[in-house]
Amino acid sequence: xxxxxxxxxxxxxxxxxxxxxxxxxxxxxxxxxxxxxxxxxxxxxxxxxxxxxxxxxxxxxxxxxxxxxxxxxxxxxxxxxxxxxxxxxxxxxxxxxxxxxxxxxxxxxxxxxxxxxxxxxxxxxxxxxxxxxxxxxxxxxxxxxxxxxxxxxxxxxxxxxxxxxxxxxxxxxxxxxxxxxxxxxxxxxxxxxxxxxxxxxxxxxxxxxxxxxxxxxxx
Amino acid sequence: xxxxxxxxxxxxxxxxxxxxxxxxxxxxxxxxxxxxxxxxxxxxxxxxxxxxxxxxxxxxxxxxxxxxxxxxxxxxxxxxxxxxxxxxxxxxxxxxxxxxxxxxxxxxxxxxxxxxxxxxxxxxxxxxxxxxxxxxxxxxxxxxxxxxxxxxxxxxxxxxxxxxxxxxxxxxxxxxxxx
Numbered sequence: 001x002x003x004x005x006x007x008x009x010x011x012x013x014x015x016x017x018x019x020x021x022x023x024x025x026x027x028x029x030x031x032x033x034x035x036x037x038x039x040x041x042x043x044x045x046x047x048x049x050x051x052x053x054x055x056x057x058x059x060x061x062x063x064x065x066x067x068x069x070x071x072x073x074x075x076x077x078x079x080x081x082x083x084x085x086x087x088x089x090x091x092x093x094x095x096x097x098x099x100x101x102x103x104x105x106x107x108x109x110x111x112x113x114x115x116x117x118x119x120x121x122x123x124x125x126x127x128x129x130x131x132x133x134x135x136x137x138x139x140x141x142x143x144x145x146x147x148x149x150x151x152x153x154x155x156x157x158x159x160x161x162x163x164x165x166x167x168x169x170x171x172x173x174x175x176x177x178x179x180x181x182x183x184x185x186x187x188x189x190x191x192x193x194x195x196x197x198x199x200x201x202x203x204x205x206x207x208x209x210x211x212x213x214x215x216x217x218x219x
Numbered sequence: 220x221x222x223x224x225x226x227x228x229x230x231x232x233x234x235x236x237x238x239x240x241x242x243x244x245x246x247x248x249x250x251x252x253x254x255x256x257x258x259x260x261x262x263x264x265x266x267x268x269x270x271x272x273x274x275x276x277x278x279x280x281x282x283x284x285x286x287x288x289x290x291x292x293x294x295x296x297x298x299x300x301x302x303x304x305x306x307x308x309x310x311x312x313x314x315x316x317x318x319x320x321x322x323x324x325x326x327x328x329x330x331x332x333x334x335x336x337x338x339x340x341x342x343x344x345x346x347x348x349x350x351x352x353x354x355x356x357x358x359x360x361x362x363x364x365x366x367x368x369x370x371x372x373x374x375x376x377x378x379x380x381x382x383x384x385x386x387x388x389x390x391x392x393x394x395x396x397x398x
Contacts, residue, residue, distance in 0.1 A: 010335070010382060013332060014339065016332055016336075017254065017335070018253055018256075018351075020254060020262070021253075023245055023250075023266075028263055028266050029241060032270045036274065117305065117307060120261070120305050121308040203264075
């Protein structure tokens with residue numbers, strides 16, 4: 001068969017691909033309004049929050065960065081003590097971290113990105129997620145980092161604290177999914193996700209373009 | 220009232236104009252989001268994020284292209300980023316069980332439409348996006364090029380490759396399509 005004929009028939013047959021239902025206009029509008037209200041002060045929108053997300057996380061990651069530096073510092077210190085016993089403890093411990101802090105900020109953003117990906121995947125899988133042990137394993141992994149962030153004394157932003165607390169709650173629910181009654185529990189979790197608007201809030205907190213290629217990246 | 224006038228009113232803080240602009244374009248955005256995502260919740264998320272981002276950046280819209288084209292660029296960016304994140308997650312979580320699922324799906328051959336849908340799903344995201352926009356939703360190559368930030372020729376080439384892949388994948392159905 002000639003390619004053009006093929007293409008025409010292909011194109012015609014493809015019109016039924018992912019046939020959209022009627023647009024849930026009111027529901028989406030309500031979410032847009034809610035998202036814009038949450039996104040910034042005086043209704044300035046979500047971008048203003050996104051733009052401020054990195055500095056916010058730089059503050060948030062400070063304590064974690066210092067902790068990481070202490071570990072590195074102790075390691076370097078021990079090595080240094082072996083080769084130069086007369087030297088005092090390495091000064092690196094007390095220097096203000098810069099690159100490391102930025103690295104920790106990226107790590108924090110990646111944490112939220114991973115959480116968003118997990119929850120998006122969880123919701124997309126529907127009831128099948130209840131019997132998938134990978135979800136609970138991933139949630140357990142994320143849970144410990146969420147707790148670390150929550151425990152950070154530098155976490156002063158109530159909006160971010162609320163987001164992390166809601167995230168923690170959902171992650172705990174996912175880790176506790178049981179194989180026997182997984183389906184019912186999945187419904188509860190996805191309902192909770194919707195009610196708290198957790199996914200849109202996570203997306204708002206992740207700076208646009210972070211760890212994400214451009215729209216034409218694969219083209 | 221045209222889009223430019225509505226946009227001016229939105230920027231002046233008129234809430235009803237915001238809603239009017241949304242009403243005028245939401246179907247097109249949702250349709251595209253749904254076609255790309257194939258999931259009602261994801262399509263809603265993408266549509267929501269598109270409008271939040273668009274309203275927030277409305278002041279940066281210079282009017283070089285039609286507002287619908289600009290909005291489509293925002294929508295495709297949101298949807299593709301979201302789908303890539305989902306893909307990365309699923310790749311991380313892929314296990315042997317999933318391999319079994321794929322094998323079992325292949326063994327029970329579906330009809331042409333079902334098979335076609337599956338093969339479109341399997342296209343690389345870039346190919347799939349162009350194919351869906353052009354052949355399914357009827358966008359022109361110029362619109363696709365603007366939305367994706369690529370040359371018109373690139374859009375045409377992507378579509379050609381997508382169709383070739385589909386032709387190859389569906390070769391066993393060729394007989395059924397003969398006139």
